[in-house]
Structures are given as structure tokens and as C-alpha cells.
Amino acid sequence: MKTFAFMVWFGLAGAASFALFNVTFKVENLEAELGELNRQILADQQSIHVLKAEWSYLGRPERLETLIENHLPDLKSGIASPTIRIEHLPKRDAAELYIPGQAFGPASLYAADEIQK
Amino acid sequence: MNTQKSHRIAKERRRTPRTAARSIPAIETGRTRILMTLGVAVFAFAAVCIRLIDLAIFQAAEEPAIARVAYKAELSTERADIVDRNGVLLATNLATASLYAKPHEVMDAEEVAGQLTAVLPDLSAPEIVEKLRSGRRFVWIRRNLTPRQQWQVNRLGQPGLDFQHEEARVYPQASLAAHILGFADIDNNGLAGIERAFDKTLRSGRGPVRISLDMRVQHIMHDELGRAVSEFAATGAAGVVLDVRSGEVLSLVSLPDFDPNHPAEATADQRFNRATLGVYEVGSTFKIFTTAIALETGVVDFTDGYDASRPLRVSRFTIRDYHPESRWLSVPEIFMYSSNIGAAKMALDIGGEAQRAYLGHLGLLKSLSLGLLEAGVPMIPRPWRSINTMTIGFGHGIAVSALHLAAAAAATINGGLYNAPTFSVRSYGVAETSSFSRRVFSEETSLRMRKLLRLVVEKGTGRKAAAPGYLVGGKTGTAEKLVAGSYSGDALLSSFVGAFPMNKPRYIVLVLLDDPKGTAKTHGFAGGGWTAAPVVSRVIQRMAPFVGIAPIDEDAPAIRRLLAIDVAPKRPRLASY
Numbered sequence: 001m002k003t004f005a006f007m008v009w010f011g012l013a014g015a016a017s018f019a020l021f022n023v024t025f026k027v028e029n030l031e032a033e034l035g036e037l038n039r040q041i042l043a044d045q046q047s048i049h050v051l052k053a054e055w056s057y058l059g060r061p062e063r064l065e066t067l068i069e070n071h072l073p074d075l076k077s078g079i080a081s082p083t084i085r086i087e088h089l090p091k092r093d094a095a096e097l098y099i100p101g102q103a104f105g106p107a108s109l110y111a112a113d114e115i116q117k
Numbered sequence: 118m119n120t121q122k123s124h125r126i127a128k129e130r131r132r133t134p135r136t137a138a139r140s141i142p143a144i145e146t147g148r149t150r151i152l153m154t155l156g157v158a159v160f161a162f163a164a165v166c167i168r169l170i171d172l173a174i175f176q177a178a179e180e181p182a183i184a185r186v187a188y189k190a191e192l193s194t195e196r197a198d199i200v201d202r203n204g205v206l207l208a209t210n211l212a213t214a215s216l217y218a219k220p221h222e223v224m225d226a227e228e229v230a231g232q233l234t235a236v237l238p239d240l241s242a243p244e245i246v247e248k249l250r251s252g253r254r255f256v257w258i259r260r261n262l263t264p265r266q267q268w269q270v271n272r273l274g275q276p277g278l279d280f281q282h283e284e285a286r287v288y289p290q291a292s293l294a295a296h297i298l299g300f301a302d303i304d305n306n307g308l309a310g311i312e313r314a315f316d317k318t319l320r321s322g323r324g325p326v327r328i329s330l331d332m333r334v335q336h337i338m339h340d341e342l343g344r345a346v347s348e349f350a351a352t353g354a355a356g357v358v359l360d361v362r363s364g365e366v367l368s369l370v371s372l373p374d375f376d377p378n379h380p381a382e383a384t385a386d387q388r389f390n391r392a393t394l395g396v397y398e399v400g401s402t403f404k405i406f407t408t409a410i411a412l413e414t415g416v417v418d419f420t421d422g423y424d425a426s427r428p429l430r431v432s433r434f435t436i437r438d439y440h441p442e443s444r445w446l447s448v449p450e451i452f453m454y455s456s457n458i459g460a461a462k463m464a465l466d467i468g469g470e471a472q473r474a475y476l477g478h479l480g481l482l483k484s485l486s487l488g489l490l491e492a493g494v495p496m497i498p499r500p501w502r503s504i505n506t507m508t509i510g511f512g513h514g515i516a517v518s519a520l521h522l523a524a525a526a527a528a529t530i531n532g533g534l535y536n537a538p539t540f541s542v543r544s545y546g547v548a549e550t551s552s553f554s555r556r557v558f559s560e561e562t563s564l565r566m567r568k569l570l571r572l573v574v575e576k577g578t579g580r581k582a583a584a585p586g587y588l589v590g591g592k593t594g595t596a597e598k599l600v601a602g603s604y605s606g607d608a609l610l611s612s613f614v615g616a617f618p619m620n621k622p623r624y625i626v627l628v629l630l631d632d633p634k635g636t637a638k639t640h641g642f643a644g645g646g647w648t649a650a651p652v653v654s655r656v657i658q659r660m661a662p663f664v665g666i667a668p669i670d671e672d673a674p675a676i677r678r679l680l681a682i683d684v685a686p687k688r689p690r691l692a693s694y
Contacts, residue, residue, distance in 0.1 A: 045192035046212065056206035056289035061336035 195284050195305045198325040201332045211287050213261040214280040220249045222277035236269040261285040288377045296390040300377040314488035328540045329365035337659045338368040345652045349633030355392035355519040359625040361527040363543040364536030394491040396516040400596030401455045402614045403512030409529045410475045413562045416466045422447035425458040436461050449684045452569045453577030457511040464510025469501050478557045479525035493518040523627040526614045529566045530622045533558035568682040571619045582650035584657040586668025591615035593645035608632045613649035628652045
């Protein structure tokens with residue numbers, strides 16, 4: 001009886017200490033991993049920070065204008081005279097574009113909505 | 118002796134049975150004590166167990182409150198970023214390394230100096246040697262190295278040289294917003310502009326500071342203003358774009374400017390903020406206020422007018438018109454032809470007291486509370502005589518900053534509310550009751566001012582400010598600069614206060630050119646209508662798409678009706694007619 005009790009207690013203590021050390025080591029590993037991840041995050045944040053500064057530097061309006069002048073001759077002036085609002089575009093006849101059984105093209109999306117109404 | 122001995126034996130004898138008799142209760146006592154101790158121990162362990170069960174099972178809900186949050190990596194800098202209203206980065210801190218030396222650890226000063234000048238050519242070898250032999254424990258060699266320079270210095274392998282992790286303030290947009298941002302010194306102390314005004318906030322580590330600027334508009338203003346400065350050979354210029362509904366400054370440019378990345382290289386003239394610190398007699402743009410006050414106080418109506426047939430002589434002064442019509446002029450005509458005589462007479466009718474009170478309400482008599490150190494104090498006449506009232510009527514004898522002028526002009530057109538200008542981002546829909554907003558003029562007066570300002574651009578002195586589709590209104594200003602105590606006809610301060618769209622004003626665009634010279638294209642004229650007005654026109658055309666204002670049909674009946682004005686009403690019977 002005594003031996004049995006001793007075995008039980010010994011077994012329990014062994015299991016408990018195993019579990020405890022297991023958890024401890026796991027936590028230590030996780031903490032090391034966390035530290036490593038935090039270091040990486042910090043390093044990434046640092047480089048994002050530098051990249052943001054570079055982005056702002058590269059996005060100077062002055063530079064963009066030069067680039068537009070060199071590469072996008074059609075977009076030269078920022079003046080809006082050739083710009084109109086989407087609602088001012090003339091609407092196409094909805095029925096004309098609606099062909100049953102066919103997929104709608106992007107241009108006819110408005111028309112489709114109207115027909116469904 | 119014997120009796121003593123026998124007595125002792127007797128005593129022992131007596132004691133022996135007593136001890137034997139008492140040994141049983143002693144064991145009992147020991148057992149009881151052990152039991153007691155055991156009981157206490159069991160109780161203690163039971164308490165610990167119960168508490169453990171309680172903590173582990175029954176208080177699970179509270180666990181997060183007990184558990185510590187895992188350390189989270191967060192990049193922190195000594196100084197927060199500054200971003201514009203759209204989040205464009207204007208100022209940031211970048212990590213750098215600074216090179217220092219510990220002279221007592223340096224073995225051969227001359228060798229080190231030679232090697233360092235090879236890597237960092239702009240250093241001088243004798244200076245380094247001197248530093249290394251100074252006997253101090255710490256000397257800076259060079260602050261803020263680039264990564265490549267750091268690597269090269271490291272490669273020298275010299276003991277006694279070491280790096281200090283530092284942060285350098287960087288302004289990626291360079292000179293574009295130099296005067297507003299200001300700059301910080303090498304130890305990250307804000308020395309000017311926003312950097313100084315918001316120094317505490319920037320250091321508090323509460324994330325980026327967002328300011329009201331729009332870098333797109335800022336660039337347009339900077340670009341056009343720079344072009345005007347070189348075209349008219351002006352000594353300087355200031356430009357302001359202000360949201361009339363909230364008082365937010367979208368753009369503020371002062372030329373010449375400087376690169377805040379290298380503030381030490383800037384001259385005093387470059388660092389001088391002409392838009393907020395410089396106060397100028399701005400001339401005719403002040404007629405906006407004279408007319409608005411006169412209309413508001415009921416001194417004049419659109420049908421009234423003044424005789425401007427001959428120059429006005431007051432003691433030793435003579436008030437003349439730049440564009441003399443030499444006849445009776447109605448109030449709209451006075452405004453549209455920018456008649457000094459008419460404005461002076463109007464101001465006299467308003468009276469000095471009312472004029473002063475209204476200019477005070479418009480914030481023109483005190484420095485602006487921007488938080489910036491660079492806030493100019495207006496120069497106002499003391500005492501305020503009637504001659505001052507007259508000259509102030511057309512913008513002389515009082516000096517204010519460009520931002521003062523823009524903010525006050527906004528109050529005349531936005532429905533009559535004066536919104537204190539700001540570099541902070543405000544929410545729209547400014548209420549009359551808000552802390553930075555106060556009513557100065559009625560809606561009615563404001564509408565009439567919009568009509569007058571539109572008239573100036575449509576038919577008057579400001580025609581060059583027109584931008585098709587944007588319904589620009591505005592007022593020219595041409596002031597003679599006070600040079601060495603007297604007004605010189607040569608040096609002018611030309612300005613234009615524009616606003617658009619006049620049916621529903623959104624933005625004030627103010628351009629001020631310091632001493633522009635006329636060109637062949639302007640037929641030698643250097644006034645506001647010739648030099649500053651075209652800049653306003655171009656700025657408006659370029660910025661409108663960015664701020665979401667679509668061009669409208671300026672001749673639409675509804676707009677015509679809204680801004681209709683009878684320029685030359687029936688003239689009253691006058692002796693001269």
C-alpha cells in the first residue's frame with residue numbers, strides 16, 4: 001500500500017516537474033523567438049522609415065513634373081480644362097447595349113443597372 | 118552532612134516516581150504539538166491549494182489583467198515626423214552615426230588625421246591633430262556620417278575612434294516649405310517655424326504632427342511665385358493660399374527661401390519669412406476692408422459715390438489716383454478703378470473709431486497667434502488721426518503681414534466670419550461659435566463684397582487674374598515702398614488678393630511681390646494688376662483640380678444673377694455735373 005502511494009506520488013511529482021520544465025523551456029524558446037521577431041520588426045520599421053523619407057524625396061512635385069514633362073507629354077499641364085466630371089459624360093442608350101445572354105462590358109455596367117431597376 | 122545526604126536521596130526517591138508518572142502526559146503533549154503543527158501546515162498548504170485553484174480556474178477572466186503584455190517593438194525617434202494634410206512626409210528623423218574620438222586612446226594623432234582626411238576629404242588634418250592632442254576625453258570629429266563613410270572609417274581600424282548613434286533631422290521636400298517648417302539644430306532642438314512652435318509636441322513621442330499645408334498647392338505657389346520673381350526681377354515675394362471656411366493655410370511661400378537641411382548656409386534674407394514676419398503697407402487691397410466696413414455700417418450703398426474729379430489735399434499730403442477717372446465715381450466704380458480719393462473719402466465717412474474697431478475685429482492690429490515665433494506685429498498709427506483714417510482707407514500708413522491680409526480678406530467673402538489662420542488641420546463646417554471664429558460682417562455685406570471683387574476681375578484693374586471657369590474675384594494692390602523714410606515712386610509692393618469661385622468662395626490666393634520691375638510685356642508697369650494678378654490666375658488654374666474644384670460656366674444665368682451689380686447707377690446732382 002505504502003509502495004503504491006509512494007509510486008503514485010513519485011509519478012505525479014515526476015510528471016509535474018516534466019510539465020513544468022517543458023513549459024519553461026517552451027516559454028524561453030518563444031521568448032527568444034519573440035525577441036528575434038521584435039528585432040526584425042524594428043529593423044523593418046527602420047528601413048520602412050528610411051524608405052518613407054526616400055519616397056517623399058522622390059515624390060517631390062518638382063521632380064514629378066520633370067518626369068511628366070519627359071515621359072508623359074500628353075499630361076504636361078495640370079490645368080483641368082480637358083477634364084470633365086463623370087456625371088457630365090453623355091449616357092449611352094441602355095437598350096442598345098443590352099444583349100441577353102452576353103456578358104456586360106465595363107461600358108455597359110450603368111445600362112445593366114438601369115435595366116434591372 | 119548525613120542528614121543532608123539522606124535528605125537528597127529522599128528527594129530523588131520522591132522525584133523518580135513522579136517523573137515516570139509525568140512521562141505519559143509529556144508524550145501526549147508532544148503528539149498534540151506535532152498534530153497542531155501538522156494542522157497548521159495542512160491549513161497553510163490547503164490555503165495555497167485553494168488559492169491556486171481559485172487563480173487557475175475561477176479567476177480566468179481576470180487573467181489578461183494580471184499577465185504582462187509581451188514587449189512590442191516600436192520604432193521611436195527623438196522627434197516626431199511632420200506631415201502635410203495628405204500625409205506627405207515633410208520632416209523626419211533618420212538614424213545616423215557620428216564619429217568621435219577618445220584622444221587618450223589614439224596612438225598616433227597625425228596618422229589618424231591623415232587617414233581620416235582621406236576618407237572624409239572635407240575635414241582638415243591640422244584641425245584633427247589639434248583636437249586629438251587637446252587632452253580632452255571626448256571630441257567630435259564629424260556628426261552624421263553616411264553609412265558608406267561610417268564603413269570606411271571603421272575599416273581604418275584605429276583605436277580611439279568610435280561612433281555614436283544619432284538622429285539627423287531630414288527634410289525630404291527640401292526648400293519647398295522651408296519657412297513654415299523652420300529647422301532643428303544638430304541636437305534636435307527646434308529653432309524656427311513649426312519645428313520651434315510645436316517643439317514640445319514633436320518631442321513627446323505622440324506620433325506625427327499633421328499640418329494644414331497641401332504640398333501640391335505649395336509647389337504650385339512656389340513654382341509660379343519663383344517664376345514671377347525672376348520675370349519681374351523682384352527682390353522677394355510672398356504667397357498664401359488660405360481656406361476661407363476654416364482659416365487653414367494650404368500654402369505659404371516666402372521667396373527667396375533656403376534648404377532647411379542646411380540652415381547654416383542660408384542668409385538672413387533667405388531665412389526671413391516675408392509672409393508672416395514681414396509687415397508691409399499693402400496699398401489698395403485695403404480698399405476691400407474700407408468698402409466692406411462702409412457697406413456694413415451703412416455709411417454708403419452701391420448707389421452712393423464720391424467725387425474723385427481732383428486730387429484730395431489734406432494739410433501737406435495730396436491723395437491721387439493711379440488710374441484717374443477724374444469724375445464722380447459710384448462705390449462699385451471706386452472699387453473697380455481703385456480710386457484712392459474715393460476710398461479716402463469713404464474712410465473719412467466711416468470715421469476713425471469705427472475703422473479701428475473693424476480692423477481690430479479683422480485681426481489686423483495685433484500679431485497673429487500662430488504659435489510661430491515668426492509672427493509680424495502690425496505697425497499702426499499712434500495717434501490715429503483723421504489723415505491716418507484716410508490713408509488707411511487705401512492701405513497706407515498701416516503695415517500688416519501677408520497672412521493678416523489673407524485672413525481678413527477671407528472674412529469679407531466667406532459670409533462674414535473671421536477665422537483665425539492656422540497651420541493645424543481643422544474640421545470643416547466652422548461654426549460661428551467656435552473658438553477661432555467670429556462674425557465681423559453680415560452675410561449681405563459679404564455677398565456684396567463678392568460682387569465687387571468679381572467686378573474687379575471682370576472689368577476692373579484685376580482682369581489678368583481671371584481664370585476661365587473658376588469665377589475669380591479679387592483686388593489689386595500697388596503700394597509705394599517706404600524707402601529711407603519717404604515714399605519712392607520706383608520701389609513698389611505689388612499685390613493681388615484673389616478668391617475663387619466667387620459664387621461659393623473656397624480659397625483665398627494672395628500674391629505679394631516686393632519691388633518688381635516692369636518688363637516689355639507689361640509695358641513697363643509693375644503694379645499689382647500687371648505682375649501679381651497673372652500669378653494668381655495661374656495658381657488658381659493649376660491648384661483647382663487638386664483641391665477638387667471643377668470649372669463652371671461663368672456665364673450661366675444663375676451665376677450672372679447672383680453676382681450682378683449696377684456699376685454706374687444714376688448719378689446724383691452735383692455742382693460739378
